Amino acid sequence: LNVGYEMKTEIYEKSIDLASQKMLQKAEEEGIETAWDRYEKQLPQCSFGQLGVCCRNCNMGPCRIDPFGEGAQKGICGATADIIVARNFLRMIAAGAAAHSDHARDAVLTFKKMSEGEAGSYRIKDEAKLLSLASEYGIPSEGKSLEEVAGKLADTLLQEFGKQDGHLQCTRRVPESRLKLWAELGIEPRGIDREIVECMHRTHIGVDNDAVHILLQGLRTGLSDGWGGSMIATDVQDVLFGTPQPRRSTVNLGVLSSDKVNVIVHGHEPILSEMIVEAAEDPELLKLAEEKGASGINVAGICCTGNETLMRHGTPIAGTFLQQELAVITGAVEAMVVDVQCVMPSLGELTGCYHTKFISTSPKADFPNTVRMEFHENRAYETAKEIVKIAVENFPNRVPEKVTIPEEKQECMVGFSAEAILSALGGSPDPLIEAIKGGAVRGIGAVVGCNNVKIKHNYGHVNLVKELIKNNVLVVTTGCNAIACAEAGLLLPEASEMAGDGLKAVCKALGIPPVLHMGSCVDISRILVLASAIANRLGVDISDLPAAGAAPEWMSEKAVSIGAYVVSSGVFTVLGTIPAVLGSQAVTSLLTGGLNGVVGASFAVEPDPLKAADLMLEHIDEKRKALGLN
Ligand code: SF4
Ligand code: MSK
Structure with a gap:
């Protein structure tokens, strides 16, 4: 790879994404700490915590169980x-x-x-x-x-x-x-x-x-x-x-602008960011931006607030969960505006190393070193304008020597709400069902979830999804998986060239990518609605469908709740990082097997994305066979 300068080998081990690698190198050169550095300092992580056998639920504890059977086997209250x-x-x-x-x-x-x-x-x-x-x-x-x-x-x-x-x-x-x-x-x-x-x-x-x-x-x-x-x-x-409809946009750190005011919206709730997108087009603020030497105002997203504005307005996305610090490290972000969930508290100290204003907006969520701009609906647009104004006024404080914006950015096609998918199919799921029955589409893979420093950034996401489409599995995606896929160029109709022949033909006929971006983390509900529509049409249960789910790099508690409802809805789900349950044989075997007899689906854990894809394909084939499809 010719990236213009020598890159340290270990950086390749942290992320598969070139833009991220460049910013990791910049961080190292500038002595800036990132999540990866803090992860290393945490190693070795506590084994009791990893196995889930530590309890602090009362103040007689903390209690922990010796997994080797030599020490305590019960907490003080007798809990096993x-x-x-x-x-x-x-x-x-x-x-x-x-x-x-x-x-x-x-x-x-x-x-x-x-x-x-x-x-x-x-x-x-x-x-x-x-x-x-x-x-x-x-x-x-x-x-x-x-x-x-x-x-x-x-x-x-x-x-x-x-x-x-x-x-x-x-x-x-x-x-x-x-x-x-x-x-x-x-x-x-x-x-x-x-x-x-x-x-x-x-x-x-x-x-x-x-x-x-x-x-x-x-x-x-x-x-x-x-x-x-x-x-x-x-x-x-x-x-x-507005219900999302297909549209084009761009993703990755290269969407940050060298001559415009960069405002990042990050978190999960689109209520304020909707107004920020509007405020960025306010003539008064655009005029102010010009006076400050900028050629415009550029709003870009991170995590699911970003997914929400991407899906509805085509606002570009700067990155996934693990790219939030890297965006600041570009030195080109005038304001990092956050609401709730997946916002690293490290941003407080980090933004202090650059000119970036760190603005927290939710009455529920504050962070170290923020400018508090609490948001209330009755004056949402005014607050949004005040926030964008702070960013604009901060533009002259950009330090040119500290600015490096990686050139990597990738086009993508997004906006596939369940409604948009059904309309692309001509109003009913029938064409997709026919493609599944005929074997052109082997099944459906729902791949979602976060980044996690335990897995090379985006490696699990991209390789799992590539393997699925290669094997004619149509992929639906949300959250950080969707952003990772977009960065890898998988959210384009042209990406059907990477798909197996059957899926490729279907994508070409419909003009859709082989990987459909259905939205933010809460929009996994769109996947449930789509799965229900298909199951109802076929007159079967969701657990009968040739479909499987995966969260290759999950880390948040929300992902555990998602796993619980996806499996309870009948979808076999592969997790790429190990949940803290291995300390109990009973819990582990229930989650990874016993649940099959209860809700008709269970979890599997497989960090290797290619092996995870194999597990999903095996499951899809079993379901095809049970439905009498070859
Ligand atoms: Fe308290 Fe029982 Fe938990 Fe120990 S195991 S912390 S005694 S609840
Ligand atoms: S943002 S929950 S890191 S997907 Fe929804 Fe990404 Fe996971 Fe947050």
Whole structure:
């Protein structure tokens, strides 16, 4: 590779992405610490933690179980490794479900304020989706204004969080047979908040002390996320900001501009970033930018806030989770604007080494060394303008000697909501089903999730997805996997050249990439809706479909909740990093095998992406065979 200067070998071990490698080298030269350096300083990581056998749930502890059977086999209260591992796992699910669902709550509250005329510049962008949701929730719309319908819908959605009994309305989108199974198992979620609170109650000392019983609550809580919080977040955001449609954009650190003011939006909630995208086009601010010597204002995203604005506006993306520090290290970012989730607290110290303003906006999330610009809906656009103004005024402070923007950027095609996919297929899933039946498309792979320093950045994502499309598996993607695939050029119709002959022909006929970007982490709900539509059309359960999931580089608690609801929905899922459960034989074997007999799907763990692809292909082929397809 000719990158213009000599690169240290070890940097190649950290990321497969050239732009990231260049910034890692710059960091080293400038004496800047990154997540990879901090990971090295953590090594060796605590084995008790890795195995999940450490408990701090009461102050008699911390207690830990000796995995070799020589030391303590019980905590002070008598909890065994099985109990401790299951409880820790359940708490991870609860935290992940809480993160997605609290995001959803904020979206619904904005939606409600909008309906009351108290949310400044927010408007209804997708009327058809509003009316279709209203009918789904039994809200009459005839003779009512859109705002009235929205208000009633918002109230009904808010009740989904606080429900004590009954069911979540979105679960009615799932095939009948699955719903029946959940009811029989007692894992149908009741209310979103209720399930999360119950996890915290059950894991308190002296409450739920049976590993299987604990894990079943984990599945129920996961379902309250996937078919509750996450799905509500997706639906409401579509109504407020528009349902994504296919469009083109660019990704990677090279999207940062050398002559424009660079504003990065990072986190997960699109409520403020929608306004920032608009404010960046405000003539007053553009004029100010010119006065400050810039040729314009460039908004770029990181993580899922980035995915949200990418999907709806084609706003470029600067990078994945592990590229957030690297973006600052370019020296070209005037403002790093963050909301919630996946934002490294290290950004506080790091931005202090450059001219970057680190702006935190959520009333829930502050970080060291930020400029606090708390965001409230009633003056969202004004706050967005103030934030962009800070960035513009910071442009003259850019230090030219410290600026290196890697040239790497890659075009991509994004915006494949379930609605957009169905419309690309001519209005029904039938053409895709026919392609699956005929064997041109062997199956569907849902590949999602984060980066994790334990795996070479983007190596797991890109290699797994390449292997799947090579074997005629159509891939749907969200989150950081989607960004990684975009950076590798896989989100382009031309990438069908890397696909097997059958998939290539289908992509060419439809003009779509072999890897479809369906959105942010909460938008995995779009994948569930698509899977349900296909299963319903075929008259089978989701677990019967030739489909498999993977999270090759996952790290967040949200990913654990996602895993719980995807598997409970009937999709076999391969994890690329090992969850902290190996300290319990019972929990490990239930998650990786026993669940098959319960929900018709289970987890596998396989860090090697090619072997992970093999596991998915094997599963897809088994399902094809069971459906009588060759
Ligand atoms: Fe130890 Fe039991 Fe307390 Fe956990 S709950 S810290 S195992 S005494
Ligand atoms: S942003 S949860 S690192 S996918 Fe959704 Fe990426 Fe994982 Fe955050």
